Structures are given as structure tokens and as C-alpha cells.
Amino acid sequence: MSARIQTWMWAAQRLSAIVLAIAVLVHLGTIIYAVQGGLSGTEIVARVAGNGSWLAFYVVFVAAVAIHAPIGLRAVLIEMTPLPARAVDVVVTVALVSIAWTGWSAAFGLYGLGVS
Amino acid sequence: MAALITPPRNHPTYWAFMVHRLSGVLLALFLPVHFQTLSTAISDAAAFNAFLDWSQAPMVKVAEAVLVILLAAHLTGGLRLLAIEFLPWRDWQKNLVATAAALSLAVGLIFLVNGM
């Protein structure tokens, strides 16, 4: 992996960090608000199902996490485990794909509950 | 383990790094659990409501507050890093560490209190 690619990876991680800073504040705010009086499945679905804005928000949120977390984990694995570079890259790619897949599935799935 | 806190590592900006790394790893491990739970909400409403009932237990409430603190800690620590990397250097940085820590704790406590 060239120094140029690593530079872009660093940039991607910082950019996704900025996106996440905003998304997390929204998410935390929503959760704190939503948890008042107890959390219920109906309430979550009512808020998100069929709502295009929430879908868009979560799609972007998941994408940012899928970029941010694997690159962060990569540093931890390289620095604190004996795993060779090749193996680390595989683990990180798997993490990226699975976060994106499961996260987007959840977002679209919740949205889909309100569309018939 | 002692090697992690003995000098030359016994200073605030090093602890800030440790908190940031630890919270990042724990959050990354939490993500699959989170997405899995959400997919239950979509596919199996009964199971999801059973999960929500279980999550009312005090220990779970505390665990959730811990998660929120981890998230807030990672966020505020990350903002501090973004400031270091992108803004002109300021020597009162160490105050930012304390501010970040205080904010995270405050957010976590708000969450805990709100959910009761």
C-alpha cells in the first residue's frame, strides 16, 4: 500500500470523523429524547418507517461508520497485534463490508416497514 | 499492564489517547450487536419487544449509559484531535482534554437520568 493511498485513508478517516461528529450528536440527541418515558419498538418504527429524511440520514451515518471504524481498527491491529499487514487488510475490508451491509439493511428495513 | 501507565506515559495527552483507542475498539465491538438488534426490530416485533423489556433492567440501563459515555468520550476526544491536526496549535490543549472528559461524563449522566 503506497504512501499516497495511506494519505487518502487518513483523509477519509478524518472526513468521516467530521460527518460522524454531526451524525452522532443528532443520534444521541434523538436517543435521549426518545428514551424519555421508556423506549418501545412501535415508537422507533413510527419515527423511521416510510420517512425519507431519516433514511437518508441513516444511509449517510452508516457509510461514515463503515469508513471510519475499519480504518481506526486497522491502526490498532497493526500496532498492537502480531498480525501481518496482509491479514490486517483482509480483516479491515471484511469489517467495512459487513458494517455497510448490516447497517444499510437495518436502515432500509426500518424504512420499508412504513411503505406498502 | 503497568507498562501502560508508567513513565514516560504518565501524562494527560497519553491518557486521552488510551481512552480514545479503548472507546473506539469497544464501540466497534458493540456495532454488530446494535445492528443485529435493529434487524430483529424489523423482522420479529415480538422478539424485539421482549428485548426492550429486558433492556429495562437496571444493569442494562447502566451499561447503556456506559456506552453513551464511551461514544461521547470518543467524539470529544476526536474533536480534540481534529483541532490538533487542522487548526493552528494552541498550548492550552491540555484543558481541552479535561473539557472533553467532563462533557462525555455529563452526556452519559443525562442519558442515565433521562432513562429512569
Added chain:
Amino acid sequence: MEKTLDVSIWRGKDDGAYVSYAVPVRESQTILDVVTYVQRRLDATLAYRFACRVGMCGSCAMTVNGRPRWTCRTHASRVVEDGRLRIGPLDNLPRIKDLAVDMAPFFDKWAAAGGQFQGDTTRTDDFANVQPDSTQRQHAEKGIECIGCGVCYAACDVVRWKPDYLGPAALNRAWTLHNDERDTGKDERLRAVAGDAGCHACHSHQSCTEHCPKHLNPTEGIAGLKRATLLAALKGRL
């Protein structure tokens, strides 16, 4: 009965051991005084380095009670714990014998980070007109006092975790040259300092800044290199 210090000094190479010596307490004695006493009066086989003994050359850096320091500028009274001192070689560098380490990797990385000035004028050209209060020059001034003592390198955890990491001193040097408006090797240097072995590996622990005896700030310089390499990548020059 004069007071003595209980001084443990690393003897040997990688599989050696700490050996205890009793060193008489003297007023204003430095750690270098302590080590010198041991070598001259107690055990002539002790190997250690020093030169100027007044905080100018950086040769005497060692690990004292866990922290990398200049031993000539560290008063024993300031760092002694319960009448005990523990003195070892600098971390993160190959050991030669006792307190002497091989500085070659440190300086090899200095060179690998583009630590040489590249110019394009000759003696027949006019002097460069550098404004001392320009932002660039101020950045350079903040880092040029480095004497290559290795304390920051020994303190850095990323150096410990990643053997290829160029380290704070080499990157600090690259940053000062990057800000030298006379230098013509900037593109090449940015290529040399980008990536996993370069500035992007720094996590801003600031152990380097914490321990630098000249109060330099490699973390700040490395952050600057991160911005510079990003700009270069955006312009297609990396």
C-alpha cells in the same frame, strides 16, 4: 557515615540485568555525575556516553527512573525516589553495551525523512531574503534547535509499536525544511514522510513534546506535515 544513593544501572546488552551501586550523595550532583562516579570509582567496565556535560550535545541521554532524559542536566535530587535511582539505556534503539545504544537507526530515519536541505543557488547568487516574522519562518524556527539527542524517539510509543516509523525527530526536521522557503526538495520530502511509516502514524500522544529537553513540539510539526501531505495529494503532487 555519608549518605549514599542506591543506584541500579543496566549492565549488559539485551539479556543483562540491573546491578546495584552505592554512590555518595553530593550537592548539586547530576545523574551524569552519578554514572561517572560508578565508572571511575566502582566499576571501570561500565560503558556510557557523554561529551559536553553542559546540555549542548545530546550525547548523554539515558532512561532515568523510567523517563528519557539528558543526564548532565538532571539533578539527582530532583528525580531520586526513596533514595533510589534506576538508570538504563534509551528505549527503542539497539543496545551496544550497558548505557550505550546504537544511534544509527535514529539518524538513518532522519535521512530517510528527507532531512537534508536541498538548494538551487550558488555562491555567486544573492542571499535569500527571508522574513523572520513570516508564518513559515516561525514554524521553522520552532523546530531547528533540535540536537538529535534521541529523547523524543525513546519516549515515543509509535516508534515502539512500529519499527519502521520515522519518529518525532526525523519528522520535526522534515517539517523545518518544509518551511524553509529556500529549499527545493519539498515534493520529494512530502512523499518520504507520508504514510504508515511517516506522519500519518502519529497519534498525538505528545510524549515527544512532554520529554523534549529543548521544549520543541514535534507533534505540532507532524500535524503540519499531515496537512501538507493532504494538500500535496489534492494537487496530485504526492
